[in-house]
Structures are given as structure tokens and as C-alpha cells.
Amino acid sequence: MKLNRRKFIGTTAAASALLAAPMAIGSGHGRAKVVVIGGGAGGATAARYIAKDSNGEIDVTLVEPTRTYYTCFFSNLYIGGFREIDSIAHSYGTLASEYGVNVIHDWAISVDRDAKTVTLAGGSALSYDKLILSPGIDFVDGAVPGWDLNSQNAMPHAYKAGSQTELLKAQIEAMPEGGTFAMVAPPNPFRCPPGPYERVSMVAHRLRDINPTAKIIVADPKEKFSKMALFQEGWADNYSGMIDWIGADFGGGNVEVDPHAMTVSIDGEVTSVDACNVIPAMKAGRIAEMAGVTDGNWAPVNANDMSSKMDENVYVLGDATSQGDMPKSGFSANSQAKVCANSVRGALTGSSVFPARYSNTCWSLIDTDNGVKVGATYEATEEKIAKVDGFISATGESVDLRAATYRESVGWYDGITADMFG
Structure with a gap:
């Protein structure tokens, strides 16, 4: 077709x-x-x-x-x-x-x-x-503890395109060498099921060009996602070692963020991040x-x-x-x-x-x-x-x-x- x-x-x-x-x-x-x-x-x-x-x-x-x-x-x-x-x-x-x-x-x-x-x-x-x-x-209020619309400049959702998209890209490009990008993925159902994972791919593509030692963490409340085998194959082939996807089985649904401190807590483990894309329910x-x-x-x-x-x-x-x-x-x-x-x-x-x-x-x-x-x-x-x-x-x-x-x-x-x- x-x-x-x-x-x-x-x-x-x-x-x-x-x-x-x-x-x-x-x-x-x-x-x-x-x-x-x-x-x-x-x-x-x-x-x-x-x-x-x-x-x-x-x-x-x-x-x-x-x-x-x-x-x-x-x-x-x-x-x-x-x-x-x-x-x-x-x-x-x-x-x-x-x-x-x-x-x-x-x-x-x-x-x-x-x-x-x-x-x-x-x-x-x-x-x-x-x-x-x-x-x-x-967005559902309180879906991600620590995040609300007042936090969208520090941790953009970029799931309504325009200024949020521009902001997220600018934050990614401003990351320090070897820095960490985090995404909090949404639970089902949500707009564009492959969207977060295409975004991870595009962030990795950009970082590979400008910041190849950077790391990407994805906290996901789901056990599987749209085109999962295709994305994981692509990540392994093109961005080996850069992307760490943490699904529900490993605490990906137990997430809190602190936009002021720029930290993400995944199943109790706190990580400092340089850019964070929060996509709420x-x-x-x-x-x-x-x-x-x-x-x-x-x-x-x-x-x-x-x-x-x-x-x-x-x-x-x-x-x-x-x-x-x-x-x-x-x-x-x-x-x-x-x-x-x-x-x-x-x-x-x-x-x-x-x-x-x-x-x-x-x-x-x-x-x-x-x-x-x-x-x-x-x-x-x-x-x-x-x-x-x-x-x-x-x-x-x-x-x-x-x-x-x-x-x-x-x-x-x-x-x-x-x-x-x-």
C-alpha cells in the first residue's frame, strides 16, 4: 500500500x-x-x-x-x-x-x-x-507526580506542536557533552502511539551528530509499545548503547520528577538530567x-x-x-x-x-x-x-x-x- x-x-x-x-x-x-x-x-x-x-x-x-x-x-x-x-x-x-x-x-x-x-x-x-x-x-492533572502545566517550560511535553517543539529541540541541543536526556512516556491510550518512540529515535539521531556520548533514558509505564520490535532493532543498529528503555516490569511506571532540581526518580532511583520530555496521560x-x-x-x-x-x-x-x-x-x-x-x-x-x-x-x-x-x-x-x-x-x-x-x-x-x- x-x-x-x-x-x-x-x-x-x-x-x-x-x-x-x-x-x-x-x-x-x-x-x-x-x-x-x-x-x-x-x-x-x-x-x-x-x-x-x-x-x-x-x-x-x-x-x-x-x-x-x-x-x-x-x-x-x-x-x-x-x-x-x-x-x-x-x-x-x-x-x-x-x-x-x-x-x-x-x-x-x-x-x-x-x-x-x-x-x-x-x-x-x-x-x-x-x-x-x-x-x-x-493532559490528566497529576498524571506525573511533580509535573503540571506550570512546569512545561522546564520539562516540555511537546505533544502539542509549535513553541513546545521548538523549546524541546533547543534544550536537547544545549545539553552538555555526555549529558542525559530523559523521557517520561504516557500510558495508553494516547495521541500517536508510535510518537514517543519516533521522538526517542530523532533525539538520538540529533545527539549522535552533536553530542555522541550523551545518554537517553525512557521511563515507560507500559510493557510494550507500538512498533516495539522495529524501534528496538533500529536503536540497536543505529544508536547502540545510547538508549535505555525502562518498561513497567522494571519500574518505568513509578516515576516522579522535580523540574526545579531537574531530576527524575524511577522506582525510587533519582537521576539528574539535562533535558526532560514529560508526556503525561x-x-x-x-x-x-x-x-x-x-x-x-x-x-x-x-x-x-x-x-x-x-x-x-x-x-x-x-x-x-x-x-x-x-x-x-x-x-x-x-x-x-x-x-x-x-x-x-x-x-x-x-x-x-x-x-x-x-x-x-x-x-x-x-x-x-x-x-x-x-x-x-x-x-x-x-x-x-x-x-x-x-x-x-x-x-x-x-x-x-x-x-x-x-x-x-x-x-x-x-x-x-x-x-x-x-
């Missing part, structure tokens, strides 16, 4: 062409209104597809506080020195100018599901017929909780259309959801957004709605031209989004195949960001 920018966009365009022309069945109060909160892989994609495919029949508003969106996917490659920060930065201008999406840069601070309104920090209130929430993740972005559509951590959704199990007029996408077998990834969110957009457009205009089909691929870079991937296809059942089949790179693959996998990931990045932002 190979993807490039042309194939990625072409597949979605072909699917859109199958959709019947919209037939307005509005409620008599003008155009139907859709409000989308969150402008990432889920929200931006949903806003674009609804606006594009409804041919002006639906008024689409996208609420996103940041004017420049930095993708979490590929942000590790910036840390590793393979990309510049501007290469993962995207704006919303094309969504507004070419697709007619009303882009509002503000924070959504409350949702009144009875009145069908969203209140913004600036004081405005937006009415909606359908609401789509794609807020990404927030995660939950749905706060607006989903404020809207009352979470179970306390994640937002349960119906597999056939991504609608909330608590409100048929609210849909939740991407990392914030509890939906079944799909991992929390940019590819997943983009796939879910297209299913959601088709359903919302059908509900508001009477156009055809097609059976839900989902897919995901997660690529990771281990070293220069050494790419690996894992992925699957999924279908909607009454219970959940269920995995149909899957694939994963094999250990011991050829240099040429690993290089082709990396090139494939670059093509996918170009394709998905065009699909999100136009």
Missing part, C-alpha cells in the same frame, strides 16, 4: 464525486449552520469537505484559536533535524478564501446543547444545527468535557457517523474520541472527518450518505531514510469502529524498502495537509 500526494487527494476527490448533489431541506431560517471547534486534521478536514461539497447550502464556521497550525505529525522530524519548523506550519487562509469557511480565531469556552449555541472567549455566541468537536487532547480536549459529551476522559461516538452517543447533533473527531479500534492519529482524524462530513451534509441537505469506511497509517522515522509504518482498515459496527485487516513493516527490511517507506510518508504529509487546508 503506497500513498503519495496525488493518490491521497485523488482518492478523496473520487469519493466526493460519488456524492449526490445537495438538495436543501433547511428549517426555514436560512442556510443550515455547522460550527466546527478545532482546526487540526479532523476539524479542518470536516470544515473543508462540508463547505466544498454542499455548494454553499451550509454555512460553515471553524473556531480555532491559533492563526498558524503546527502539525504534531512530522514534528519529531523537526527535532531530529530533518525538517524546518516552517515546513509543519499551516494557515487557514485558503479555507476562507476558496471554500467560504468562516474562520474565527478565538477560544470556545462553553457549549449550550439545549440552545445549540457555542460561546467564545471574545463574547460572541454562535448558533448551530450541527456541532463538530475536534479539540485534540489535554491524556484525555479529550477540555471543550468536549465542557460540552458534556465525555465519559470523564474521552468522548464516546457512534461508529457509523462519529456522532456523540450523548447528543445526535454533536459529532466528535480524532484524538478526543472513544470509538473502538482506531489509534489516535492525524490519519485517523482525517479519515473520520470525511465520514462525519458526508453524514452531516446528508442530514442537512438530503444528499446521499454512504457506508462508513475508515483507514489509518502511521509512519515513523528511525534514522536517515529508515522509515517504518503500521496501518489498518476499519468498518463501522453497532458496537465500535472495528479493525478489518492491518499491516506493519518487518524487521530486517532492506535499505531500499526503508527509504521507499520514508519517501511514501513525505508524499502522504503533502497530501493530507492539502486535504486539510486546501
Whole structure:
């Protein structure tokens, strides 16, 4: 299965062409209104597809506080020195100018599901017929003893891309010769299951170039992780002796940090560190909780259309959801957004709605031209989004195949960001 920018966009365009022309069945109060909160892989994609495919029949508003969106996917490659920060930065201008999406840069601070309104920090209130929430993740308070958001400058999480990513890279590059980098990995479930381990690879790649005697410690509350055999093979082949992964069996889940003293305690053993990446346990972005559509951590959704199990007029996408077998990834969110957009457009205009089909691929870079991937296809059942089949790179693959996998990931990045932002 190979993807490039042309194939990625072409597949979605072909699917859109199958959709019947919209037939307005509005409620008599003008155009139907859709409000989308969150402008990432889920929200931006949903806003674009609804606006594009409804041919002006639906008024689409996208609420996103940041004017420049930095993708979490590929942000590790910036840390590793393979990309510049501007290469993962995207704006919303094309969504507004070419697709007619009303882009509002503000924070959504409350949702009144009875009145069908969203209140913004600036004081405005937006009415909606359908609401789509794609807020990404927030962190669980107290998940890592000694760490909270007030500590994120000393020990960055860098799991919301942008300034945190730049800060973490700067701290890594400022480490003294032979210094120690520590990562506190998150428990399941979390955004981008291979992400922390690709990050370890990219940190090791950068340190090998500028600080080859440095050490990396990973404290992990899990006994295993995504692509574990692939990463461990890559670490042994490319960064021998540099990385010490400490899993649950050896106390990796018993961790405390002291951001002021710059120490990490793993199962009672205290280590001084020079840079520390704390990735806490995660939950749905706060607006989903404020809207009352979470179970306390994640937002349960119906597999056939991504609608909330608590409100048929609210849909939740991407990392914030509890939906079944799909991992929390940019590819997943983009796939879910297209299913959601088709359903919302059908509900508001009477156009055809097609059976839900989902897919995901997660690529990771281990070293220069050494790419690996894992992925699957999924279908909607009454219970959940269920995995149909899957694939994963094999250990011991050829240099040429690993290089082709990396090139494939670059093509996918170009394709998905065009699909999100136009």
C-alpha cells in the first residue's frame, strides 16, 4: 500500500464525486449552520469537505484559536533535524478564501446543547444545527507526580506542536557533552502511539551528530509499545548503547520528577538530567468535557457517523474520541472527518450518505531514510469502529524498502495537509 500526494487527494476527490448533489431541506431560517471547534486534521478536514461539497447550502464556521497550525505529525522530524519548523506550519487562509469557511480565531469556552449555541472567549455566541468537536487532547492533572502545566517550560511535553517543539529541540541541543536526556512516556491510550518512540529515535539521531556520548533514558509505564520490535532493532543498529528503555516490569511506571532540581526518580532511583520530555496521560480536549459529551476522559461516538452517543447533533473527531479500534492519529482524524462530513451534509441537505469506511497509517522515522509504518482498515459496527485487516513493516527490511517507506510518508504529509487546508 503506497500513498503519495496525488493518490491521497485523488482518492478523496473520487469519493466526493460519488456524492449526490445537495438538495436543501433547511428549517426555514436560512442556510443550515455547522460550527466546527478545532482546526487540526479532523476539524479542518470536516470544515473543508462540508463547505466544498454542499455548494454553499451550509454555512460553515471553524473556531480555532491559533492563526498558524503546527502539525504534531512530522514534528519529531523537526527535532531530529530533518525538517524546518516552517515546513509543519499551516494557515487557514485558503479555507476562507476558496471554500467560504468562516474562520474565527478565538477560544470556545462553553457549549449550550439545549440552545445549540457555542460561546467564545471574545463574547460572541454562535448558533448551530450541527456541532463538530475536534479539540485534540489535554493532559490528566497529576498524571506525573511533580509535573503540571506550570512546569512545561522546564520539562516540555511537546505533544502539542509549535513553541513546545521548538523549546524541546533547543534544550536537547544545549545539553552538555555526555549529558542525559530523559523521557517520561504516557500510558495508553494516547495521541500517536508510535510518537514517543519516533521522538526517542530523532533525539538520538540529533545527539549522535552533536553530542555522541550523551545518554537517553525512557521511563515507560507500559510493557510494550507500538512498533516495539522495529524501534528496538533500529536503536540497536543505529544508536547502540545510547538508549535505555525502562518498561513497567522494571519500574518505568513509578516515576516522579522535580523540574526545579531537574531530576527524575524511577522506582525510587533519582537521576539528574539535562533535558526532560514529560508526556503525561491524556484525555479529550477540555471543550468536549465542557460540552458534556465525555465519559470523564474521552468522548464516546457512534461508529457509523462519529456522532456523540450523548447528543445526535454533536459529532466528535480524532484524538478526543472513544470509538473502538482506531489509534489516535492525524490519519485517523482525517479519515473520520470525511465520514462525519458526508453524514452531516446528508442530514442537512438530503444528499446521499454512504457506508462508513475508515483507514489509518502511521509512519515513523528511525534514522536517515529508515522509515517504518503500521496501518489498518476499519468498518463501522453497532458496537465500535472495528479493525478489518492491518499491516506493519518487518524487521530486517532492506535499505531500499526503508527509504521507499520514508519517501511514501513525505508524499502522504503533502497530501493530507492539502486535504486539510486546501
